[in-house]
Amino acid sequence: MKRVGDLAIDLGTANTLVYQEGKGIVYDEPSVIAMDAREGDVLAIGEEAWEMIGRTPSRIVAVRPLRRGAITDYDVTSQMIRLIFRRVGVTRFARPKALICVPSAITEVERRAVRDAATSAGARAVSLIEEPMAAAIGAGLPVHEPLGNLIVDVGGGTSEVAMVSMGGIIAMRSLRIGGFDMDEMIQRHLRRAYGVAIGERAAEQLKMASGSAYPVTGVGSARIKGREIATGMPREIEVMPEEVREVLTEPVVAVINATKGCLAESDPELGQDVLEAGMFLTGGGSLLRGLDTLLAHECEVPVHLTDSPLQTVVLGAGKCLELMTQEAGLFGGSPWLR
Numbered sequence: 278m279k280r281v282g283d284l285a286i287d288l289g290t291a292n293t294l295v296y297q298e299g300k301g302i303v304y305d306e307p308s309v310i311a312m313d314a315r316e317g318d319v320l321a322i323g324e325e326a327w328e329m330i331g332r333t334p335s336r337i338v339a340v341r342p343l344r345r346g347a348i349t350d351y352d353v354t355s356q357m358i359r360l361i362f363r364r365v366g367v368t369r370f371a372r373p374k375a376l377i378c379v380p381s382a383i384t385e386v387e388r389r390a391v392r393d394a395a396t397s398a399g400a401r402a403v404s405l406i407e408e409p410m411a412a413a414i415g416a417g418l419p420v421h422e423p424l425g426n427l428i429v430d431v432g433g434g435t436s437e438v439a440m441v442s443m444g445g446i447i448a449m450r451s452l453r454i455g456g457f458d459m460d461e462m463i464q465r466h467l468r469r470a471y472g473v474a475i476g477e478r479a480a481e482q483l484k485m486a487s488g489s490a491y492p493v494t495g496v497g498s499a500r501i502k503g504r505e506i507a508t509g510m511p512r513e514i515e516v517m518p519e520e521v522r523e524v525l526t527e528p529v530v531a532v533i534n535a536t537k538g539c540l541a542e543s544d545p546e547l548g549q550d551v552l553e554a555g556m557f558l559t560g561g562g563s564l565l566r567g568l569d570t571l572l573a574h575e576c577e578v579p580v581h582l583t584d585s586p587l588q589t590v591v592l593g594a595g596k597c598l599e600l601m602t603q604e605a606g607l608f609g610g611s612p613w614l615r
C-alpha cells in the first residue's frame with residue numbers, strides 16, 4: 278500500500294493549514310468552501326472559494342464551516358477536509374494519521390465532531406492536540422522544562438492564553454473572540470456612524486490598514502468604499518486610525534484581561550519565569566499593530582512576537598508529528614494529546 282505522510286492540521290476559524298510529515302506545510306488557505314446552494318455540491322475550497330464570493334451567480338454561496346473555533350456545519354467541514362486530503366495525496370488506499378489542533382476550551386461533543394469529520398474524510402487515526410500547546414511548541418518554547426511559558430494566541434474566532442510548564446497546560450483562558458469580531462465591530466461602527474455598509478473583507482482590510490491597539494507611528498487613515506444604506510448608492514468614506522482603535526477596544530481589552538487572569542492564576546514562580554523570559558504573542562491577531570506594546574504595558578511583562586504568527590500552531594503540531602513518528606510508540610499516548 279502506498280504510504281502518505283501523516284498530517285498535522287490546524288483547522289482554524291479563519292485559515293486551515295496542513296503540515297505533512299517529512300514535507301512541511303503543504304496547504305495554507307482560508308477555511309472557506311463555495312457551494313451550490315441548490316444542489317448542495319461543493320464547488321471549491323480555500324482561496325478559490327474565497328475569490329468566488331460576490332463574483333459568481335447568487336446561488337453559489339461561500340460557507341465558513343467553523344465559528345468561534347468550533348465546527349458549526351459538520352457535513353461541510355468533513356467535505357472540506359476530504360478535499361484538502363485529496364489535494365495532499367490522500368486516497369482510499371493511502372490513509373494517513375491526522376493530528377488535529379483544537380481550542381482547549383471545546384466541549385467533548387465538539388471534539389468528537391472534529392474526530393468524526395477527519396475520520397469520515399479518510400484519516401486512518403485521529404489525535405487531538407490543544408492549540409496553545411501546539412503554539413508554544415511552534416514558538417520554540419521549552420515546554421518540557423519546569424519553567425513557566427506564557428503563550429497568547431489571537432486567532433480569527435478564538436483567543437487563547439495558556440501557561441505551559443513541564444509538558445502540560447497549567448492555567449488557561451479561552452475566549453470565543455478574535456479577528457472576525459474586530460471586523461464585525463468595524464462594520465457595525467460604519468453603519469451607525471456613517472450609515473454606510475461594507476462587506477466583511479473590506480472591514481478586514483480596513484483593520485489591517487488602519488487598525489491598532491495602541492498609538493503607534495506610521496498608521497494612516499484609510500479610504501473605504503461602501504454602500505450608503507439610505508440610498509443604496511456607492512459611497513467612499515475616510516476613517517482615521519484613532520477611530521478604528523476606539524472601535525477595537527472591546528476585543529483588545531478582553532485579550533488583555535484574559536492574559537492578566539491567566540498570569541494571576543498561575544503559581545508565582547511561573548509568573549516570575551514569564552517576567553524574565555517574556556510572554557509570546559502569536560496568531561493572525563498578533564499582527565494588529567501595537568497589541569504587543571499594549572499587552573506589555575498592561576501586564577508589565579515583556580512581549581515577543583513569533584516569526585510566522587499564522588503558522589505557529591501548525592508548525593508546533595508538525596514538530597509533534599515528526600517526534601511521534603520517531604518514537605512510534607508515543608502516538609496517542611503523549612500527555613499533550615487527547
Ligand SMILES: Nc1ncnc2c1ncn2[C@@H]1O[C@H](COP(=O)(O)OP(=O)(O)OP(=O)(O)O)[C@@H](O)[C@H]1O
Pocket residue numbers: 288289290291292293345346431432433434435436455456457481484485488560561562563564565566586587
Ligand atoms: N495585519 C493584521 N492585522 C490585524 N489582524 C490581522 C492581520 N493579519 C491577519 N489578521 C487577522 O488574523 C485572523 C486570522 O488569524 P489566524 O489564522 O491565526 O486564525 P485562525 O487560527 O484561523 O482562527 P482560530 O484560531 O480562532 O480558530 C483574522 O481575523 C485576520 O483578520
Ligand SMILES: [Mg+2]
Pocket residue numbers: 289290408430432433560590
Ligand atoms: Mg488558530
